Amino acid sequence: MASISIRRTKPTDFPYLQAIEKAACEAFTTLGMKAIAEDPPPSLEELHMYHDADHAWVATSTTENLEHADIPIAYILVYVIDNVGLGAKSAFIHQVSVSPDFSRRGIGRALIGHVEQWARHNAILALDLTTFRDVPWNRPYYEKLGFKTVDEQALLRNEYVGLRRAILCEWDDKLLGRWPRVPMRKTVIN
Structure with a gap:
């Protein structure tokens, strides 16, 4: 039994994180x-940036087979946004990916829950993404976790400045902009 x-x-x-990303993204071909x-996974430099900021976590599976103990099976990367007018910061979930061999077991939910606890502990008001x-495993999944879509009118408010910047860049991106994207937020401190 694994934990x-x-x-x-x-x-x-x-x-391992790069391999997880490539494997997880294969589902988009369907x-x-x-x-x-086909988009490249995060570079080593990018992963170092999140690691050095202490904003990167992995989920590992501990099994009886010690050869594979402590090997990542999923990961999450975040960065902190200082939103004007928010009164507190938000944490932007840049990426959360789970190895297809371990999908649909609540591991992504556990990683997001871990970041939510970290955010509360650090007086971060909300999680953004x-x-x-x-995509069935994107927006509907995050809605089940308590995230809400931020509409374009609300996005104009100062409390969403970081999220607004992120979604505008993605709407203009030659790759991501080819499919509809939405900004979402989950308030973690009321």
């Missing part, structure tokens, strides 16, 4: 989004 643990990343995890599957509107 899941969550810990901060180590540089030796980075090749939706005619082959370009997403952007995602594909029409």
